[in-house]
Amino acid sequence: MLYKKDFFIKVLFSVWFFGIGVGLYQLWSYMNTPGELGEIPYFWPESSQIEFQDKAKLVIFVHPHCPCSRASLNELSRILPHNQEKIDVHIIFYHPSKFDLNWVHSDLWEIAKTFPKTTLHIDSKSHEIKTFSPKTSGQVYLFSRDKELLYVGGITNSRGHEGTSIGKDAIINWLKEGKKPPQKSFVFGCSLFHSGEKEILEKS
Amino acid sequence: MGQLEKEKQIQDFIEREQKIVSQNADRSFRYLLMIEWVFGIVTALFISPKTWSGQMSEVHLHLWSSILLGGIIVSFPIILTYIRPGSKASMYAISSGQMLFGALLIHLMGGRIEAHFYIFGTLAFLATYRRWDVLIPATVIIAIDHIIRGIYWPQSVYGVLTGQEWRFLEHAAWVLFEDAFLVVSIIQGQKDMRRIATTSIELKDLQQGLQRKVEERTSEYLKAKEVAEEALEVKAKFLANMSHEIRTPMNAVLSCTSLLQDNLKNSENIELVSILKKSGDNLLNIIDDILDFSKMEAGVLKLEFKRIDIEEIVKDVFHLMSGKASLLGININYKNTSSSIPLLMGDEYRLKQVLINLVNNALKFSSKKVDILYESKKINGFFEVSISVIDDGIGISNKNQEVLFKEFSQVDASTTRKFGGTGLGLSICKGIVDTMGGEIGLQSEEGKGACFYFKVKLKPAPINESLKEPETSLIDENFAQKHPLKILLAEDNQVNQVVAKKLLSKLGYQIDIVNNGKEAIEKIEELHYDVILMDQHMPEMDGVEATIAIRKKKIKQPYIIAVTASVLEEDKQKCFQAGMDHFIEKPIKLNYLAKILNSLNS
Numbered sequence: 001m002l003y004k005k006d007f008f009i010k011v012l013f014s015v016w017f018f019g020i021g022v023g024l025y026q027l028w029s030y031m032n033t034p035g036e037l038g039e040i041p042y043f044w045p046e047s048s049q050i051e052f053q054d055k056a057k058l059v060i061f062v063h064p065h066c067p068c069s070r071a072s073l074n075e076l077s078r079i080l081p082h083n084q085e086k087i088d089v090h091i092i093f094y095h096p097s098k099f100d101l102n103w104v105h106s107d108l109w110e111i112a113k114t115f116p117k118t119t120l121h122i123d124s125k126s127h128e129i130k131t132f133s134p135k136t137s138g139q140v141y142l143f144s145r146d147k148e149l150l151y152v153g154g155i156t157n158s159r160g161h162e163g164t165s166i167g168k169d170a171i172i173n174w175l176k177e178g179k180k181p182p183q184k185s186f187v188f189g190c191s192l193f194h195s196g197e198k199e200i201l202e203k204s
Numbered sequence: 205m206g207q208l209e210k211e212k213q214i215q216d217f218i219e220r221e222q223k224i225v226s227q228n229a230d231r232s233f234r235y236l237l238m239i240e241w242v243f244g245i246v247t248a249l250f251i252s253p254k255t256w257s258g259q260m261s262e263v264h265l266h267l268w269s270s271i272l273l274g275g276i277i278v279s280f281p282i283i284l285t286y287i288r289p290g291s292k293a294s295m296y297a298i299s300s301g302q303m304l305f306g307a308l309l310i311h312l313m314g315g316r317i318e319a320h321f322y323i324f325g326t327l328a329f330l331a332t333y334r335r336w337d338v339l340i341p342a343t344v345i346i347a348i349d350h351i352i353r354g355i356y357w358p359q360s361v362y363g364v365l366t367g368q369e370w371r372f373l374e375h376a377a378w379v380l381f382e383d384a385f386l387v388v389s390i391i392q393g394q395k396d397m398r399r400i401a402t403t404s405i406e407l408k409d410l411q412q413g414l415q416r417k418v419e420e421r422t423s424e425y426l427k428a429k430e431v432a433e434e435a436l437e438v439k440a441k442f443l444a445n446m447s448h449e450i451r452t453p454m455n456a457v458l459s460c461t462s463l464l465q466d467n468l469k470n471s472e473n474i475e476l477v478s479i480l481k482k483s484g485d486n487l488l489n490i491i492d493d494i495l496d497f498s499k500m501e502a503g504v505l506k507l508e509f510k511r512i513d514i515e516e517i518v519k520d521v522f523h524l525m526s527g528k529a530s531l532l533g534i535n536i537n538y539k540n541t542s543s544s545i546p547l548l549m550g551d552e553y554r555l556k557q558v559l560i561n562l563v564n565n566a567l568k569f570s571s572k573k574v575d576i577l578y579e580s581k582k583i584n585g586f587f588e589v590s591i592s593v594i595d596d597g598i599g600i601s602n603k604n605q606e607v608l609f610k611e612f613s614q615v616d617a618s619t620t621r622k623f624g625g626t627g628l629g630l631s632i633c634k635g636i637v638d639t640m641g642g643e644i645g646l647q648s649e650e651g652k653g654a655c656f657y658f659k660v661k662l663k664p665a666p667i668n669e670s671l672k673e674p675e676t677s678l679i680d681e682n683f684a685q686k687h688p689l690k691i692l693l694a695e696d697n698q699v700n701q702v703v704a705k706k707l708l709s710k711l712g713y714q715i716d717i718v719n720n721g722k723e724a725i726e727k728i729e730e731l732h733y734d735v736i737l738m739d740q741h742m743p744e745m746d747g748v749e750a751t752i753a754i755r756k757k758k759i760k761q762p763y764i765i766a767v768t769a770s771v772l773e774e775d776k777q778k779c780f781q782a783g784m785d786h787f788i789e790k791p792i793k794l795n796y797l798a799k800i801l802n803s804l805n806s
Contacts, residue, residue: 067252
């Protein structure tokens, strides 16, 4: 009886161990699988309705309900203190026509509202999305005052995770020391489009 | 206890305690894991319930992970706490489960720094197992987590594309820092446990030692008690035998003296026999005193409680002593100084003995009068009876009062010469009153007489018929004609045989005589007898054995009357249990015997 019990425990342990391994692998894979960057504008797109003044610009696209973008916005809040008037910051919220404005005013909107010297946009007609072509929520564009793309990518190290990342460190180093950042990096967040929606948007 | 044995016991103690600690910790973690699983689900619901693709949403992988992966992580440790509580397996499973759940929770909470406090909290909780090895699986899992993610997803750990060993150490250092503190604390805890175990074992050893000593002493005490009780029993038997051996010939002496008195015609001879009888009575009294004193010394003086009438007792003593008082020219009186006293439960014989003694002393020392005063007070359901004997004699000084109740003492030698006595009387009175739980004392001044008193507490007697039937004499030489009975006497003492024969001839009976119980049995097999007067102490077969044998026979059963010098209740009970029908004391009171014989026919 004792032998059978020991055997049962060993089998259970094996199943447990395997299950955890598979589960964690799936989770970690998901967490660390970046989203698509989309087409990259290497210069500031003139068709953008955002006015480009004689100052570097940081633009971030956010899906109002993407949980991963909460980390992106929190990381942005850590970048801003290093700003010192060097860049204009714009946060553009995705707004499909299917939903009213209340849909945009999520907790992420409330977080973004607290950022000082930051402009919030609701891209109701998807004009800016069509202009910049981001595909993933949390995607950041950094343009120099000469309208040259300095960086495109995310500012988190994995989905929904705050902490040190290539993008955040690069931007901060550029702000503090003027060090040129790597031009692109990973972005982690929800897709701004479901399948087929991008094509419909482009045709519109 | 040897050192090796002691060490083994200490280890056993520690293991037992550790098992209990582990089982308790298992139980706590079982519920903690369940709570954490629910917390994980609530966290996922709150932080990341859905994932989006444009306008479309679906359940976020975090929520599925919290339910499924979280459930898997906590399940195995929880199962082990049920099937293997307190074991190393459950402990390690819990340690691993806690850390794995911590890793999951950090993911669910977005890697926030606050979530990392869970890791430190978990390590501290694990220390409740009081084993440092419980920290190993937890620490290893943290290390593996960082290594694997550092290799495969370095940006998730370090934010850079390649892993760097020193960054791993930075993360691990905090965990090892806490581990170090916890290990020190756990080891200290284990030392404390060892100290407690050692003290406990030493205490137990001491306790067992004391227990053994107590058992030894108790055994010695019981043996000594047994020896003392045996000695007491021997003494009591000796005294009982002595009482019988002395009373039997004295009975013969006094009975013959009474018979002589009835048959003498010469006045000089009558006077001589009268002196003989008085001397015999005195001798019997002295012998009784000595025997009573010996019984008190041996602690075997027993009281017999029956329904008594205090007023009758006082009256009896008054009547008994008034003759003597009259001869001495002393006026004796008695008086109840309270209300009427109801029937009580007490030893009439002993109460009379005390009162007779006190009145005798008073008559010795009094010149004109002796008063007997008695009263009772009801106290808490009992009646406190006080009897005082007051004389107008020479009185007793304070100094002499101190020694008066002590054995063998009299006031002084001149008193002994003048008044006689053994000096036992008052000490016997004190012994009797003390046995009754009462109090005896004296109030006196030299030249102003003395008041001897005693108080006893007695229970009221149950309400029943009246105590005595009026005494009438049935002694009549035609008695046998009215009550024709064939009587057999079983008695070994020849003098007593003669006495008994003479006594019964006064009632008109011619009795047959045998010398012991065996002869009595043989006799009744030849002839039927209506009555057997059965002595108790006989050679070959005593009265009890003979009665038991007679009662087994299929014959017309005779009426058996026990005749004995013993006055003890237990002796009476022995006779009745053997099958005897009645009991009379020696010396035989003829009127009492006549009453018994009279009752047989009626």
